[in-house]
Amino acid sequence: MSARLEEIPITSAGATPMQRDPAVTIFEKGAAGRRAFHCPEPGVPARDPDELLPRHLRRREPARLPEVSEPELVRHYVRLSRRNFDLDSGFYPLGSCTMKHNPRLHERVAALPGHARLHPLQDPRRAQGALELMWNLERALAEIAGLPHVVLQPSAGSHGELAGVLLTRAYHESRGERRTKVLTPDTAHGTNPATVTMAGYEVVKVGTNPDGGVDLEDLRAHVDDQVACLMLTNPNTLGVFDTNIEEIARLVHDAGATLYYDGANLNAVMGKSRPGDMGFDIVHYNLHKSFTQPHGGGGPGAGPIAVSDRIEPFVPHPVVTCTQTPDGPVFGLDDDRPQSIGRLRGFQGNYGVFVRSYAYIRSLGAEGLRDVSETAVLNANYLLARLRELVGDALPLAFGERCMHEFVLSGAPMKKELGIRTLDLAKRLLDHGFHPPTVYFPLLVDEALLIEPTETETKETLDAFAEAIAAIVAEAREDPNIALGAPYTTPVRRLDEAAAAKHPVIRQAR
Amino acid sequence: MSARLEEIPITSAGATPMQRDPAVTIFEKGAAGRRAFHCPEPGVPARDPDELLPRHLRRREPARLPEVSEPELVRHYVRLSRRNFDLDSGFYPLGSCTMKHNPRLHERVAALPGHARLHPLQDPRRAQGALELMWNLERALAEIAGLPHVVLQPSAGSHGELAGVLLTRAYHESRGERRTKVLTPDTAHGTNPATVTMAGYEVVKVGTNPDGGVDLEDLRAHVDDQVACLMLTNPNTLGVFDTNIEEIARLVHDAGATLYYDGANLNAVMGKSRPGDMGFDIVHYNLHKSFTQPHGGGGPGAGPIAVSDRIEPFVPHPVVTCTQTPDGPVFGLDDDRPQSIGRLRGFQGNYGVFVRSYAYIRSLGAEGLRDVSETAVLNANYLLARLRELVGDALPLAFGERCMHEFVLSGAPMKKELGIRTLDLAKRLLDHGFHPPTVYFPLLVDEALLIEPTETETKETLDAFAEAIAAIVAEAREDPNIALGAPYTTPVRRLDEAAAAKHPVIRQAR
C-alpha cells in the first residue's frame, strides 16, 4: 500500500518524518553483561549479605531488565522519540486538550537545583522559596477563578474533580445531609461521571439544549434535595459558553447543591469571566492545559482546586500558610485541619508543574492572560469561518453560530455523502503532517470533530490546516478509498485495536 | 524518482526519517512585527538617542532579521534538526573523524553555571576551579602523549597544527636558523599542507611505501638542512601504524628538524604507545575526536598541543601555572613569556570543550582509555574481516593486511566491474540508514573509502553495516542504476554542487 505514498498528494506541510523500521524493544536489544551504569564501591567494611538480609526474604532470580550499553540506550530512545508526532513538529488542534506552545524557559527554571533537588519533607523554614512560589501561584489562580481559596495538591484534572466531589460530600455531611446524586450534562467529559461514582454518588445525566447549553427544563426536572452537585464545563466541550449560567447557578444553589467547574476549558475566559463570579463553588484547573505544563505523552499534570468560603474548611491538607512578621512574610505548611477531607496523595503535589505554570503566569501577567483567551477565541472562530467557507456542507458546525476557544463539527454529512467517516478524515490528516482534532467526542454529536487551535498558532497555520481538510474532502469526492486507506506515511498504518484487546499482549514475552 | 522508494529494498536498519517537505528558510517565515524577544524597560531617565549617538554614526536601515513568534522559531529549528542525520540516529563510520558516543554527562557538567557563566577575564584567584581543571587536563594529556608540556589554547586540530609549525619556526629562529621547507606525506590531511603555507613554509611531499608507511628512501632524499619539520599522522590516514617510526624520528632529528604529530588518530593508541616515546617534538590533540567533544555539525572543537622541553619556551601564552602553598596549590595564568610565539586567539581557549574532555578522561581513567583504543582497533579489524569475507573482491583493502582503528578500501574494482563508484555506494548507504565512510580520502587511494567504526559501536551494528554494503554490491551486480540513482529516502536527493559553485547563492535574497 505505502508504495502508493508518492502518488498520493501531500500538502506542503509534509508529513512529519518518523522511523519506519520495524519496532524492536529495548528488551530485544543488547547482550548479556552489557551495561550503562557503573556502580560505586561500597567503601564500607563488607558484611555477609545473607546475614544482613536473610535468604527467605530475598529474591531468587534477578528481574530480567535490559542489558545495553549507554550508546545503545541513547540510540534506542532517540530513535523511538522519532516515532512520535509532537507539538514542536506541527499543529496539534486536539480539542479539549489546549495544546499550546510549551516555553522552554519553564524547563530551565524547573531544573534549577533549588527546585528540582528539593526534598518534599525539607523543613519548611528551609524551603521558603518553594512555599512562597506555591503561595503566589495559589493567589494568582484564586484571582483568575474568582474564588478565595486554592489548594494545589491534586495531580491532574480528574484528581481535582475527585477532590471537588469529596469536598461536596464533606460539605453536605457537615450540615447533616446525605445526598446521593450528582448531575452531569451529556456533554461532560468521561472523567466527570467516573469521578462521581468513585466518590460514592449516583450519576444523573442532564440534557443539552439546541444552543448547546444545559437544557434548563431537564435541569429543573432533576435538581432536587438528593442532588449534591452539578458538574459543569463552561464553555463546555462544544465550545459553547452557557448563556444561562446565572440561572443554572440559581437553580442549583436553591436546591442546596454545589456547583462544580471543570476547568479544562479555562483557556477561553481568562481575564474575561470568572467561574467564581458565575456562581461556582468549586473549580479545578488543568495546569497542563491552560497553564502550559507540557503533556509528556500523558502526564505529568496538576489539577489544583479553588473553593468558596463555605467549602474551605474541608480542603485537603497540608495547606500553605503565610504569616506576616517584622522581617517579612514567613511561609508554612498547615496539617492541623480538623474538618479536612484529608490527603489525596503524598507530599504537596506536583511542585515541578507548579514552577512551570507560575513562570507562565509571571511571564504573561493580567494583560497577557487576557490576550491568551482573546487570541484563542479569535483563532478558533477564524478557523471555524475558514472551514465553513471551504467545507461547510460536508462538516457543519454542530451547535450555534460561533464558538469560544474550540468548536465541534459533525462529520455526519461527509459520511453520508462522501462515504468517509471522521476517523478516516483524521487518519488522512496524518499524511498532511497535522495532528487530528479530538474525534467522536463529545458523544452527543454524531461523527464529532472537536477542534481547538489555541492562541499560539499563526494565521498561516490555521489556513494550511483548513486547506488540508478541504483537500481531503475534495479528494474523497474523487476517490474515498484514499482516505479509507490512510495513513500512508506513518511508521505504522492503521492498527488492529480489536486484536490488541481480544488477546492482550501488554508486556514483552520473556 | 522517489516513487520507486518503496520497491527499493532497505535493510532493517531503515533510513533515518527526515522532513521531506520543501525547504523554507526562517527569513521566508513569520510576518512583520512578530517577535519572540520582549525587551526589558531601560528603567533609567531617557536621554535623546541622537545626542548619545550622533546620526552620522548611526545605521540608516535596520538589519532585516527574521520576524517570528517563539512558537514559530522553535518549530522551524526543531523541524530543521530533523533534516540531519546524527550520531544518535545510527552508525557514523566517518574515517578520520572518530565519531564516538557523546556522553550526555558532559553536557550536564559543562552547563553548570560555575563553568558556563564564568567570564574569561575573571580574576584567576576567583576562577581557581577552572584553572585547576585546565591544569589537570594538561597533566592528563601530557601523560597520554608522553610529552612534558601541554597548552590548551588552539581551537581545533588545524589551529593546533598552526601553533605547532609556528613553534617550529620560533625554535629554529632561536637557534639562528631560517629553514624553508616542511615535509608532509602524501597521505596527510589537507590541513597539514595548508598550515605549512600559512606558517610561511614551502610544502614538500614525501611518498608512501607499499606497506602504507612513509617511503624511507624518499624521506632520506628530501630531509636536509632546509627542512624545518616533518608532519606525521601515526597511525596515518590509511589506518597504518608506521613500523619505521623510530628510524623516521632519527632521520628527522639528525637533520635538525622537528617531528610533528597530527593527533587526529590518537584514538588508536591511547595507553598503548605515546607520540613522545616515538620521538615526536610537538603533538596536537583533537578533543572533538579522541576525547568525545560533540562535533556540533562542524565545531566547536579544541586542538591542544603538547611539546618537548626544547620547544616549551615558545608556547603560546597565557600558560596555566600551579604554585604549591601551605594551604594547597594555587593556580594562575602566566602572560610573562618573553620567548612565546604569542597568542593564537582570545582568552584561554575553548574551555567548555576542556570541561567535556576532562570529564571523559576522569570517567575512563587509564584502564578505560586503553580499552577505548583496544576496542577501536578490535572493531575496525572485525569490520574489515567481515567486509573482506563479504565483498573482498569488489572492495579490497588498499594497504597491508590488518589495520589500527580505521582502514581504507579501494572502490576501483567495484567501479570497473559493477559500474558504480565509491560515491554511489556512499549515497546508497544513506537509504540503509547509515552514514557513509569518508570518501575519496586519502587521495593516494583510487576510489577510497576510509572507514572508522570507533569503540562505542556494538558487534551487531558492525555486522549490519557489513551486510548493508554487501547488499548494495549485490544489488549493483543486478542493476547498477539503483545505486547510481541513490539516495531515494532523504529530504533531498543528489544535489547539483556544480551549479552551486557556478552561480553562488550564499544568502537569502532580500
Add this chain to the structure above:
Amino acid sequence: MSRYTATTPEDLQSMLAAIGVSSVEELFAAIPDGVRLRRDLDLPPGMPEQDVYEHLLSLARRNTCAEDEVTFLGAGMYDHYVPAVIDMLLGRSEFLTPYTPYQPEISQGGLQVMFEYQTAISELTALPVSNASVYEGPSAVGAAGYLAKLANGRRRFVVSRGLHPHSRETLRTLSHGYGTEVVEVPLRDGVTDQEAWAAAIDDETAAVFLQQPNFLGAVEDAHALAQAAKASGAVVVGSYDPIPLAILAPPGDCGVDVAVGEGQSLGNRLDFGGPSFGFFAATEAYLRRMPGRIAGETHDVDGRRGFVLTLQTREQHIRREKATSNICTAQALNALAGVVYLSWLGREGIVELAELLLQRTAYAREALCAVEGVAALHEQPVVREFAVQLDVGGLEGVRRVIDRCQDAGVNPGYALGRDLDEHPTGLLVAITEQRTREQIDRLAGMLGAAIAAERAGEREEVRA
C-alpha cells in the same frame, strides 16, 4: 500580541473580516454581562524572560536542596543520582510535548515506551500485568483499594501501620468516598504484628495493605502476611519501594495480588514531592479491573508490529460512570524516566545498587547506634533506610537536634514523631548511592554533638 501569540494587526483585521465581526470583543458576546470581568485581573505585570528567570532563581536559592546539604532524608522520596541521559531524553520535544497517544500511528514512540515500561515493572514485581503509570505512590494505594472494592464489594480495609502515613491517609480519604472503612494493624518490633494482622482479617475484608520495606525501613515477611490473608479472599495489596525490590522477594512470588509504589527513586528528581509516578501491577485476574492506560502490542494493515492503548473499555472516556477509575492524564513522562533509568541500571546493575545500599545502610545503622544517645528503634533487616530513637525527651528535642545538624550542613533524616505518636523520638535515616562512608561518619559525629548539646540544654532548663 503577548509573549507567545503571533497575531499582527494585519492578521487581526483579515481574521475579523473572515469571521464577520468588527472586534474580538464581539466574540465574547455570549458571556452574560453579569458574569463578565470588566477590569484587569489583579496580577503582577508580565515580565521578560530574563526577569522571570531571575525571579525563579532567587526563589530556588531560598530553598536548601540536596546539593546544599548532605541529606539523609528519605521517608518516601530519595536522593538518588539521576543520570544525564534522562535529562536529554525527557527534554526532547518528541517525548516532552505530545498529549496522551490518541492517534497510535503517530505515537508509536510513546506507546512503545509504555509497553517497555510495563514490561520492566512486570519484571520487577514478578506480576504479569502493569499499567502505564498512575499519579504517585499514596494515591496508587488508594486506587488499589478502589480496585478491591469493585472486585469483591466488601466493606473493610485492613492496613498495616507500616504503610507510609501519606498512603494510609490517602486511603482513608478515598475510602470515605467509595464507602469502605479502614482498620489499622500495629507494628511489633518494627514489623507488622502478625497475630493482630490475622485477627483483623475476615470475610468482610475487601483488601489488606502492607508496605515493603515498611515506613520504619524494616523488611516485612511479605509472604507470611499475604498468606495470612489468602483464605479470606481479600485482595492482598503491597506498596513497594522499587529499588530494594531488586533483591527482595517480589510480590508475585509472595502471593501479593496488587503491587503499587512510588516511582520517584527510578530516575525522577525530588522536585519537592512531584511530579513522579506511581506504578500499579497485578495478577492476571485483575487485568480488566486495572486503572489507567495500558499499552498493548498489535499489528497494522500491512502486518507491521505496532502498539496501541488497549483494554480501554475499562476507562472513563468509554465506560464513564462504570469506569474502573477516573484517571485520565497520568505520569507518562515520569514513567519514561523510570524505564530509561531501569535500562541504564540494567539487569546486573540494579542488583549491585541494592546490595550497595544494603551494605552502606548496615554500616550507617551501626555507626549511628554507637553514638551516645542513639539507639536502634528496631532490629529488623533493613535495605536502604532505618529507624533509631534519640534520647532527647520528645519530638521537639528531635526537631532541635535535626536543626542543629542542618545548621552544620547535614540533614540527619526524618522525625518520625511528625506522624507516629508511638515513636515521638524516632529518626528515620535514608541512604542512597550518593551518601558515602565519609558522609555517614560525619553524620554520626554531628548527631552525637547535637544530642549532647540538646541534653545540656535540657539540664539547663531543669536547673532553671
Add this chain to the structure above:
Amino acid sequence: MSRYTATTPEDLQSMLAAIGVSSVEELFAAIPDGVRLRRDLDLPPGMPEQDVYEHLLSLARRNTCAEDEVTFLGAGMYDHYVPAVIDMLLGRSEFLTPYTPYQPEISQGGLQVMFEYQTAISELTALPVSNASVYEGPSAVGAAGYLAKLANGRRRFVVSRGLHPHSRETLRTLSHGYGTEVVEVPLRDGVTDQEAWAAAIDDETAAVFLQQPNFLGAVEDAHALAQAAKASGAVVVGSYDPIPLAILAPPGDCGVDVAVGEGQSLGNRLDFGGPSFGFFAATEAYLRRMPGRIAGETHDVDGRRGFVLTLQTREQHIRREKATSNICTAQALNALAGVVYLSWLGREGIVELAELLLQRTAYAREALCAVEGVAALHEQPVVREFAVQLDVGGLEGVRRVIDRCQDAGVNPGYALGRDLDEHPTGLLVAITEQRTREQIDRLAGMLGAAIAAERAGEREEVRA
C-alpha cells in the same frame, strides 16, 4: 568493557575468530617494541558518573561566575541573557552530534542553518558575503590578515590600538608566520588618531584594521577611517561587536571590505572564553578568497531546493597548500546559537536591545563619573561599554579597588592597565540588559567606597 564500550566476552571471542587472531594484543603487533607503552598510563582511576558530576560541580563552585556576583566585566565577552530555546535546540542530538556536513542529502538541517546564519550576518554587516563561522574574534582578525596578504601580497598591516589587545597580538603571531609586519596607530581622545592613521598607510599596506566600538568602548568614525585607506588599495578590515551593530553604521555602508568579530554575545555562554564563534563577512570581491565553510543554495535531481557546502576549491581538503586557509572544524554549533538568537531578538528586538544598552550605558557613565575619584577616560559616544580612570595611583591600586568591590559582590569591570600601559588606572565597564539601574547605582556606591578606602590605604603607606 569500560564506560561506553559494549564488547562482551562472547563478542570478543567471535570477533577475534573472525579476524583470525587469538588476542587483541596481536592487533597491536605493528607497533615496534621500542615505542610500546608497557605500563598503565599514570592517571587517576575512572569514576562512576555520579562521582564525575560531583567532582565537576565542586570545581564549578570554586569559580565566581556571573550568577555569583553582579558583573560589569566585558572587554570582549558579555553577560547577555541566553534564551532557553537555545539550550533546547543545541541540546538536540540532531544538531549537537553530527560532523561537518560532508553528505548534504542527510545534512540539510545543518546546511540550511549555515545558509540562514550567513544571511543574518550579511544583513547585520550589510556585506554580501559571509562564511559559516571561524573560531572566534581575535583569530578572525588574523584570518582577515591572511586574506589580505594573499589578495595583494603586500607586507605591512596598519592596526589601530583600538583593537582588542588579544586581536592585535593574534595578528602579530600569525603575521610572523605568513610574513607581514604590524605597525600600530595610537588612539587620541579615545578613538583612532586619524592623522597618524592616514600617515601610516601607504602602497605597501596590505590591510588596515579598526575595531567598532573600539576597546575603550568608543564609537569610531569607521567611515572616515575606511575612506582614508581606500586610495592605498589596502584591504579595510573592521572588527565589530555584533549587538551595537544593530544601531551603528554597518561596515558595508562605511567602505569596510572585511568585517569580522566575536560572536559570543549572540546567544553563546561565557564559558570562560569559549567555545563561541567568529563571524567573517566581506564584499563580493573576496568571495573566492574567504576562509572556511560556506553553504550555498542549489537543487537536487528532482528539482527540490537544497543546500551544499560550496566554493570548496578554496579549502584545504581540495586545495591543500594553496588553500585560502587551513581551517576545517569551525564553530557550527555556536553559529547556530547565533542565528537562533538573532531570530529570537528579531528585526525590531535587536534595535530595542541596542537602544536599551545605549541608554543604560549613558546612565552608568554619568553615575560613575559623578563618583569621587572617578573620571571619564574619554568623551566619545559609547553604546555598551565605557572607560573611566580611577584616581588611585596605578594598576595595583585599580586591582585592589576591583578586589574590594568583588568581595562585596560586585565586579566593576576590567583593569585596562593589564593590557594598556597608556592607561594604567583605566577601568572598562560593560553593560548588558541584565544590569539594572539599581545594580548600576550599587556599583557607583561601592566604587566610591572602595576608592576612598584605597586612598586612605595609600595615605597610610605614605605616613609609614
